[in-house]
Amino acid sequence: MSTIQTKLPLEIIRDIFGWIDPRCTHRYRELCRRVNAALDDIHFARLNLHRFITYSHQPTVTEEWLESERYHQPMVTVEWQESEMSYIKDKFGITSEDGHISIYPHGLDHMFFAFPKDYRTVYAESMLKDLAVMKWVKGITMNPSQKLHPLSKLHSEIGLLTKLQVLKLDRLSLPGPIPNDISHLTLLRHLLLEKLGLTGNIPSCIGQLIHLKELSLFNNSLDGPIPVEITHISNLNYLDLAWNQLSGNIPESIGNLTSLLLLRLGPNCLSGSIPPTIGQLVNLHELSLECNQLTGCIPPEIVSLQQMVSLDLQHNQLDGCIPPDIGNRQHLFSLDLSENCLNGCIPPEIGNMQQLRRLILSNNLLDGCIPPEIGNLQNMKSLVLDNNQLDGCIPPEIGYMQQLTCLILSNNRLDGCIPAELGTLGNLSILDLSGNKFTGHLPDFLSGLTSLTMLDISRNAFSGPISEVASSRFISCQSINLSYNAFTGKIPDALWNAGKLEELFLNDTQFDAFEIPDTVGESLTILDISNTKVFGRLPVALAYLNDLKELKVDGTNLEKIVKSSFRFCPFWSYLRNIGFELD
Template sequence: MLERLDLHRAGLNSKIPSELGQCTNLSFIDFTSNSLTGVLPPSFSKLTKISEMDISDNFLSGEISSDLVSNWTRLITLTLQNNTFKGRIPSAIGRLTNLNYLFLFNNQLSSSIPIEIGNMKALWQLDLSSNMLTGTIPSEIGNLTSLTSIDLNTNQLNGELPATISRLENLQLLSLFTNNFSGHIPKDLGQNMSLNYVRFGNNNFYGELPPAICNGFMIEHFTVYNNNFSGPLPDCLRNCSGLVRVRLEGNKFTGDISKAFGIHPNLVFFDGSSNQFSGELSPEWGKCEELTSLQLDGNKISGEIPPELGKLTQLQELNLSSNKLTGMIPSELSEPKFLYKLSLSNNQLIGDIPSVIGNLLDLKNLDLSKNALTGDIPKELGYCIRLLELNLSNNLFSGEIPSDFGDLVALQSLLDLSNNSLSGIIPSNLNKLTSLVKLNFFRNKLSAGPEGYAGNTGLCGDAKGLSSCSSTATGIRSDKNKNKILIAVILPISIIIFLATIVVGFLILHKKPKEIYAELVTNSYEDESTQSDISINNILLAAEFEPKLSDFGTSRLLNPDSLNWTAVAGSYGYMAPELAYTIKVTEKCDIYSFGVVALELMMGKHPGELIISLSSSSSDDGNLLLKDLLDQRLEPPTGQLAEEVVFVAKVALACTRINPDSRPTMRFIAQELSAHTRAYLSEPLGTITMSKRSMN
């Protein structure tokens, strides 16, 4: 007679035959790690002698029937995890009074945990994680005094933890992360326990942690991130020498960080960011020899960075940003050879950047911004050839930009040297940074102008005046409609005009606005791509203030057979209305954006809601005088200049009509601007209203 049936990893891919229910002497079934489908056969209710049933890691579905469970009273092990069972956990589960292991995790079970679970007093391990369970933890769970492990993570459980959970003196693992729990943690939790794993992250707990939560000094994993805990950390944490992983981020913890922690030789990961910790960093951190990640950003930690951190030979990530750290950057921080992220931004650090930081050959992210660092930027940073992001902005650096930065060809997301006192010429070999998305040299004393980039073949982009990007400088991919998307990255030059006031000043004083706008639209209609991201920030003024259209990011080459784009890409405030709600890209979207830019040039500020109100026939804004909308910081235009301003304003308003079909084409606009030479107004500028906006 068949008593044991072990078919784990047997390649089964069918339903469980109901005939197995006739094998009433079966005490052991193992079907793990197959591809079984369907439901548990109702005939299994006849298996009254079954003591171990493991059918995990399959594709079984349906409900766990009360009729089945009721007759399995000899069960010691029931493991049904990693399937797609749904419905309630049957209340009949309480009849399994001999059960030691109940694993139902990673299914689709819903509703509440039955209170009958409190009858399973022989239970050692309970894992109901990664389901859709709701309701509270029944207080009857305190009856399960043999429990060593409770894992309820990643459900939708709510309410407070029952005080009875403190009775579970054998409990070693309590995992409740990613639920909707709230309230205080029971004050006696941890007393007379030897907890190893405490995981409360991603809930709504508040108040202080229980002072005895680590009384056994056995805790290895302590993760309580993203709650509303406050107050100091329990004193007992300092003596938990076996700590391996600590996550405290996203709470309101206070107190001296150095007093809360001691020497933890096994500590691998520590994140205490976004709290209110104070005090200074202790040199004792240098004795946590296994530490790979230390994150204390967003606190109130003061004092100097201890050079002992350089002894952390396994360190990969160090984030001390947004604190009150002072002093100099220790040169010892160059010693952890595996360091890939170093962020010390938004502190009060002074002095030079140690040149030996260039020895961190695995460094990918370096952020020293918002300090008071001085001196030259060390050329040795150019040795960090794996850098993806470099931010040295908002300091007091002087000297020139190291030409070695041209060797940082892996830079992708950011090179920011803005708000310093850098001088000299921007190195021409920065043109090798073909993957760079954002480059910022704003507010320095750099002498290079547009002419400094003349003939620089490394500058590329989908804009007139720039060479087209080769396949080595751009990425070509296809979306689901097989439309090619050209990802072109253009190195911004130092005289990009971001403020409309500066642009307007240059235009009025140095060039006729009609001519600039005509060149701008001519540049666009000669290019057959749709930009979809035209804004005041994407216009560069070259020599003689010739406008160039740049797209800092993605520009899409139109396929005539398909104009539907799968995602919105554009600058808010400049996108055409239809792009926002239909995600349909046409030439008329660009025309709308050009109109907004033109109005911004005339007004000295973004037109905002004015565009929408002017498009409404019931709006009173149509009676606004044009002269009142022009940039009031400049003298009112007169003569031919006034006529041209009026005409450009009318063109801009035509471009921003709500109905795309009523907007003119770019070619028509360019032709009109080029041909329009009248030097008179039909009425004085001071009487022209915004309602008189039709193109003549």
């Protein structure tokens, strides 16, 4: 190497190394200082890239070379395809026929974010400068073998692609900050940098991208405040900053974005109150502020938004009452106010929301009765009111909600009997009434719940035997919990014969003395019969249930001797700890 260093001119060194794959040239910079000086130069980068790109299109260096180098990248020029043109036009509104798009990383494109700085500059100027659309999505627009170099980052040279109108990078692993040079992309209409591992603050210079209609930084590790400058982008339709670590208050000036259709700011670490200025977003269809640390009341200005379809404020620290005016939102499709500190009654006006399909108010401090007006919500699919302080009976009007698939009323103070009208809900799949004060027998009309897959009525005051009619629906269930009730009589055979049953809880009941049958549901993963009148031996069939991971039998009169095959069960250590021995 000393010969190269002392005798060869820099131009010759550059000419020799200019034929080497540009993905590899950086390795040779360590040979000696003279080679490093020859290669560490923008003129060499231009020579190397241009030479390689030009000759890599020849048939002699495509498939075989790529296979040998394990770079399965088809080296083809970027062309408009009719289907791609149609997609871009429909999705992004770009109609220019002379614009270039990159739906797939072609040739060396996938190395753009990993090249040394000089190479990035040259490659941007020579190969990517005319791009109008760069839309790279791992697993969708990239072949399975395509991946970015592990040292890739979102470098400042992205700012050289000044003709970009759409920049969408998704799941490509480009850790590090968003470069300020992104503000040079003044033609951008759609900026989507999702699931890239981005860190640091959102640069305030993004506010200079005045033509943006869509800004999504979804699912990164960005922190710091939401820059006020973003609220100056008056044409913005979609703003998604969800799943980051942003902190501070929601800017009061958020109300300037009057063209917004969608605003997603959670989960994050935002605090303070919800600014009433959000009420100025008269075109807003979706507002998601969930999983933050927001405090104060729900501003009445929010519930005045006429176009609102989805409102998600769950998992904050909001207090006060649910504004009755929310019942005026005729277009609301989904309302989630769960896991807050809301108090007072559920406003009966909520029954005016005829389009509502999803109402989740769980984990609050709501009290009073479930308003009978809730039966007006005949399009409702999920009604979740658990973990509140609701009292009284289940209103019979609930039978009008024929589209209901999920009804969760657990951990309240509800009492009385289950209304017969509930048995008409043929689409109901999940029924959870646990942790209340319901009384009486398990009614036969439950047999009308033809779609039931999960039933939890534990921790109530149900009593008496369960009839064969009532238990006939058990056969299709995947999870049944009857525990902590005063049921008596024989355990229904349907419980042991349910082939789909995965979880069965019979613990702390008063059923007549019973033995576990030799054949039980082969899908069981959990069986809890603790504190019951079970006797005899554990059938060896339990040891051969491959999915059975949890067995609870403490507080019973079972014999403590089991077959040796139980030694290999996941629950054997539990059995041994409560005194069981192998035969």
